[in-house]
Amino acid sequence: MSTPKRRNGWGTRNVLVAIGATAILVYSIGPFIWLFIASITPEATADFDTPYLSDRTVTYLPTDPSFANYYALFQNVPFELYFRNSAIIATGNMVLTLIVASLGAYGFVRFRFAGRSSFLVAMLVAYTIPSVVLLVPLLVIFRNVGLNNTHLGMILAEATHAAPFVLLLMINYFSTLPKELEEAAQVDGAGRIKTLWRIVIPLSLPGLVAGGLLAFIMSWNNFLFAFLLTSTTQVKTLPVIMRQFALGEPAVWGVSAAGALLSTLPVALIFLLFQRMLMSGLAAGAVKG
Template sequence: MNTAKRRARRIRAIWVAVGSAAVLLYSLGPLLWIFIASITPELKADFNQAWLSNRQVTYFPSEPTLANYGALFETVPFATYFRNSSIIATGNMVLTLVVASLGAYGFVRFRFFGRSSFLVAMLVAYTIPSVVLLVPLLVIFRTYGLNNTHLGMILAEATHSAPFVLLLMINYFSTLPRDLDEAAQVDGCSRLKVLWRIILPLSLPGLVAGGLLAFIMTWNNFLFAFLLTSTAEVKTLPVIMRQFALGEPAVWGISAAGALVSTLPVALIFLLFQRMLMSGLAAGAVKG
């Protein structure tokens, strides 16, 4: 009987390993292909047919090179686009966390007229597609001179990320007992001091999860960056990646190098904070 159980466990473990390997290969396959394309020497297209590329399908180049990475920063202002994405994504992350933390604390710790209606409105605001907000945002930004500015982009991105992070932080703050607030207030802390010194430190996993999600949402967003900016001083990485895709002749090596460099910051951030991200999402979803 024990032998049969061990054999069944061994077979189950083999199938789990095979399934995991298949999922891993399926997930990392495109990234591996992008890396191979980025180190493959660029081949010029047929100038009689500029929309065609002479690039052949190869699993590994015979003469790998890093020239595409050098050309990426020499032929286009890629560093400027990278800087813009960093500024806008970081600014949106900070703004979203400030607004969401204050709002979530108010919703959890106070009872006021229309509280449930406001919560529903936040949920509805998150479900509204970004394209619906374009016309009002364009009118408002043109009125106040926010078009083609980093501040305007940060505010536009926050309209989509803030409602989601607010709902996440509401679920997380609701897991913290009110006795903490009352004890701190007895010691002389104001409401803001309670939030800053007690609630936020205890909610660090939730803050990390919300901040990272806001950062990633902004880093990958193409719509606002394409329609609310007009110069390279504000445009972000998704815009330049679109320009690579529309280029004639196609520059697959440089495009692949740009895609890989654009992906690395988000991948590194996720690897560094994956435990806090998962714990923050799990706590906000299950305990709330």
């Protein structure tokens, strides 16, 4: 008589888990579904000469869906230029952050030197400092060295916030790697750099992917630096153009939704492609071995 009760208990538990998972899924993808529906809902323009002056409200089930909003997005706004700027800055920040963080983390883990603990505390404090505190120093420095309104300046600015976080992540990850592998390679004649490149980096690939993706996403979504450190469309990024849509009067729901959806897709696709490595990298770096 105990077996049916156990089966009934497991059945009820599975149903509750399925209901909870479905609720979380709907809650998570609900905004994206709403964005897609709004993006394919035609604009009811109040003035045909100014297609961004719309007087319609968003309908959840459009009767005549079309991709006119996407066409209007690329026709009336240099969206592809903003997209390219975001890709250049986010990718540059990711590469720079990974180089600095991986080298720094390897040094902290494998070498013992005076002031090591103080440097680690300084890195932690640097990560906790709000980005807005760095704006005035960065503006002054970039103006003096000619990096204002440049891709390089934006990459360096973004790295000030991403590098400390990825450094701490990689320190924890490198700490889980056995030293014996590196010692064996050094016995065979490999130097520190070769050991790092041939042994440590391949073994740390999940951690590097996790740190790189987080640095990329942080830069892709950052509005503050892109808004205050740039002044021309040649460098401005996607969050800036999305702010312009939000300030429109009246709101342009369809074009705004199209831009928001296209801005979100790259990060979502990257996460879906590398989610296993991202999760394993974060999990392995969370606890020292």
